[in-house]
Amino acid sequence: MIFAALAGFSVWQHLRLPASTSLSPLTIAVSLTPLSAPIIVAKEQGLFKKHGIDMTLKPVHGGVKSFQALVAGEADLATTSETVAMFNSFEREDFNILTSFVESDNGVKLWSIHRAIGHSLPDALRSARVGVVASSASEYFFDSLLQLYDMPTETIEKVYYSPEALPSALLDNEVDAIAIWEPYGYQLVKRAHESVQALDSKGLHSLSFLLVSDRLVAKKQHQDMRRVIRALDEAVDVIHQRPEQAKAQVAAYLSMSDDKLGWLWQDYLFRLSLNDSLLLRLKNQARWAQRAGLVTGPTPSYRHLLNPGPLVEATQKVSLLE
Known part of the structure; x- marks a missing residue:
């Protein structure tokens, strides 16, 4: 002892x-x-x-x-x-x-300016261009979202960016939505001259x-x-x-x-x-x-x-x- x-x-x-x-x-x-x-x-x-x-x-x-x-x-x-x-x-x-x-169970979000993504995500993303970071939590989160809503991937175009380039890609209309972790969502909110929206996806991805x-x-x-x-x-x-x-x-x-x-x-x-x-x-x-x-x-x-x-x-x- x-x-x-x-x-x-x-x-x-x-x-x-x-x-x-x-x-x-x-x-x-x-x-x-x-x-x-x-x-x-x-x-x-x-x-x-x-x-x-x-x-x-x-x-x-x-x-x-x-x-x-x-x-x-x-x-x-x-x-x-x-x-x-x-x-x-x-x-x-x-x-x-x-x-x-x-x-964090709310660290990655899907953001959009021009499309209302609230309760009509499938309609909002039909034929949309979505910015993601390749081989990262961003891409995994977005693909999980598509699976959750049973959305065909053929109608959506994923466009790959570096994390820091995603807010500008959305603001410059290069894409219709972006999947990104913080603090880039906050940066987007502060820079946008239009109303930006984030899908309520807390708990979807930890x-x-x-x-x-x-x-x-x-x-x-x-x-x-x-x-x-x-x-x-x-x-x-x-x-x-x-x-x-x-x-x-x-x-x-x-x-x-x-x-x-x-x-x-x-x-x-x-x-x-x-x-x-x-x-x-x-x-x-x-x-x-x-x-x-x-x-x-x-x-x-x-x-x-x-x-x-x-x-x-x-x-x-x-x-x-x-």
Whole structure:
């Protein structure tokens, strides 16, 4: 009993303090969205340094570009959605999913200006051009919407854009509607001179934002990954316990107004997790991508991609069935 207690204290001390006074340098590609709030708060609060990590944030637009920075060797870690992770899993297995750190069931919406999409979505989208971000939560959300309303895809033209280009595409009449995550919906509302509408689709698609790493880095620097997650766990505590301070730091980093951040913040659930609901969403999205002809090959083993070790050791917060 005494040995177990001493061993537990030793592990806690090991987590709490770096093994040496030098900091381990790491770079994380961070999507410029409030979904990245735990990363931003951990950096601004000095929590990475507290746990022995000299963290450099590499800002990018969207989870697709964040993942691209990871695989290009420009970052050791990245923030991305499970949809982006799913698409990449068909092409590579040299990355790990370490944890989910925020969830939202209203983060992606379908927006329109010229067509009333309220209760007559099929009529509104008949022969429409719809802007989406290829191989992302945007495309998955829109295809799920079509399936929900049993709408034939042959009558709708999907047009692919980068995330930051979608609001302008709608405002410039290049498309009739766009499927996009926040904060681009907010930007659209503020820029539009006409009334814009969003389909009430809360709960249709749950978006998780993930922390992913290079598999080799995660293996060689397991202790550093654990420290990174420990810092994020403390950042989530700050978000819950001192929300106004956390929001002020996120708004400053993103150069975002308080009104805009408040618009987005209400839809977020910040917590660290790695569980079977994530595995189920990955598998469901993989089946969608296969049916749509967007990927080839067998369904990847997502349990193989998930690396719960650092999360378990840092926080004991994991519910992953064997």
